[in-house]
Amino acid sequence: RYYTAQAATSLRPSVYSDDEIADVDWDNLGFGLMPTDYMYVTKSTEDGHFERGQLNRYENIQLSPSAGVLNYGQGLFEGTKAYKRDNGRLFLFRPHLNAIRIQIGAERMCMPCPSTDQFVDAVKQIALANKRWVPPPGKGSLYIRPLLFGSGPVLGLAPAPEYTFLVYASPVGNYFKEGTAPLKLIVEEDFHRASRGGAGGVKSITNYAPVLQAIRNARGRGFSDVLYLDSVNKRYIEEVSSCNIFLVKGKVISTPVAFGTILEGVTRKSIMDIATDLGYQVEERLIEADELISADEVFCTGTAVGVAPVGSITYKGKRIEYKISSELTCKQLYSRLVGIQIGLIEDKRDWIVEI
Numbered sequence: 001r002y003y004t005a006q007a008a009t010s011l012r013p014s015v016y017s018d019d020e021i022a023d024v025d026w027d028n029l030g031f032g033l034m035p036t037d038y039m040y041v042t043k044s045t046e047d048g049h050f051e052r053g054q055l056n057r058y059e060n061i062q063l064s065p066s067a068g069v070l071n072y073g074q075g076l077f078e079g080t081k082a083y084k085r086d087n088g089r090l091f092l093f094r095p096h097l098n099a100i101r102i103q104i105g106a107e108r109m110c111m112p113c114p115s116t117d118q119f120v121d122a123v124k125q126i127a128l129a130n131k132r133w134v135p136p137p138g139k140g141s142l143y144i145r146p147l148l149f150g151s152g153p154v155l156g157l158a159p160a161p162e163y164t165f166l167v168y169a170s171p172v173g174n175y176f177k178e179g180t181a182p183l184k185l186i187v188e189e190d191f192h193r194a195s196r197g198g199a200g201g202v203k204s205i206t207n208y209a210p211v212l213q214a215i216r217n218a219r220g221r222g223f224s225d226v227l228y229l230d231s232v233n234k235r236y237i238e239e240v241s242s243c244n245i246f247l248v249k250g251k252v253i254s255t256p257v258a259f260g261t262i263l264e265g266v267t268r269k270s271i272m273d274i275a276t277d278l279g280y281q282v283e284e285r286l287i288e289a290d291e292l293i294s295a296d297e298v299f300c301t302g303t304a305v306g307v308a309p310v311g312s313i314t315y316k317g318k319r320i321e322y323k324i325s326s327e328l329t330c331k332q333l334y335s336r337l338v339g340i341q342i343g344l345i346e347d348k349r350d351w352i353v354e355i
């Protein structure tokens with residue numbers, strides 16, 4: 001059965017009754033895929049526009065063996081979340097930023113891209129159509145994963161002749177298996193996530209598989225994730241495999257400056273604004289790995305990860321430990337972010353999109 005995206009709201013009651021809820025253990029959500037009811041799909045036309053999208057049942061898709069994404073990795077992904085409030089209404093957090101980021105990425109990867117309106121509409125529709133999979137307030141969120149990829153056939157290295165924009169969703173809780181426990185990071189000196197002039201600054205699918213080996217090595221040694229250094233000087237910290245990083249020293253909060261090798265996260269940007277509001281001096285700059293030793297606090301941010309305190313970082317074989325307490329700056333910043341999201345703190349910047 002096929003439905004237009006615009007019809008999703010009216011379609012809802014006929015798909016499931018309001019009291020029908022997904023049979024999920026909401027208290028033990030991790031970050032594994034839990035297939036939901038619908039996905040949104042649209043394809044590009046010859047002039048690079050995207051047709052009106054459809055809500056299809058979540059199912060496998062068909063691809064040509066010579067699809068651009070399979071052969072040359074021509075693809076981008078996004079991540080955003082829908083939350084449920086106590087009144088049952090759903091809301092999104094700054095989905096326009098994801099729309100803009102995928103447009104920048106599409107330019108870099110030579111792909112046409114849906115407009116901001118179409119992107120945000122697709123995200124709204126997928127949240128509404130999968131409403132029963134949105135965890136109850138405080139238990140997690142519906143992680144929404146937009147994909148844009150070359151689905152048309154190519155053989156020689158060239159942009160694909162056709163593109164697919166697809167959005168699916170899964171309920172999620174904590175990203176790391178450690179739950180909310182402080183992260184144990186290791187600084188990676190041999191692998192790099194991105195290089196100058198590469199695609200590290202956009203959410204290209206090609207940035208992620210190459211770090212799997214570093215993650216596997218780190219997890220095998222009991223670490224949560226890997227902190228990468230810049231590939232030119234091997235001296236400045238850049239980002240963790242799945243999130244951005246911040247250092248706190250007194251009233252100064254620093255995060256690596258984005259010179260095209262760092263993904264500019266939506267949570268990163270929001271935390272920088274919140275920290276400024278709370279009177280911190282916020283710096284985006286080159287941060288030497290040696291500065292990790294003198295930081296009062298280190299934390300990570302990301303859509304999937306949220307705001308996660310770092311308990312230790314191992315660098316050049318030495319373990320740097322950070323004090324963890326309820327007074328942590330990152331906890332203060334995170335509770336302000338959550339306060340804005342759940343409506344306890346005024347949303348002065350229009351970050352929340354109620355649907």
Ligand code: COI
Pocket residue numbers: 078079080241242243302303304305
């Ligand atoms: C996100 O935070 O949304 C991401 O895309 C990171 C991903 C590795 C789960």
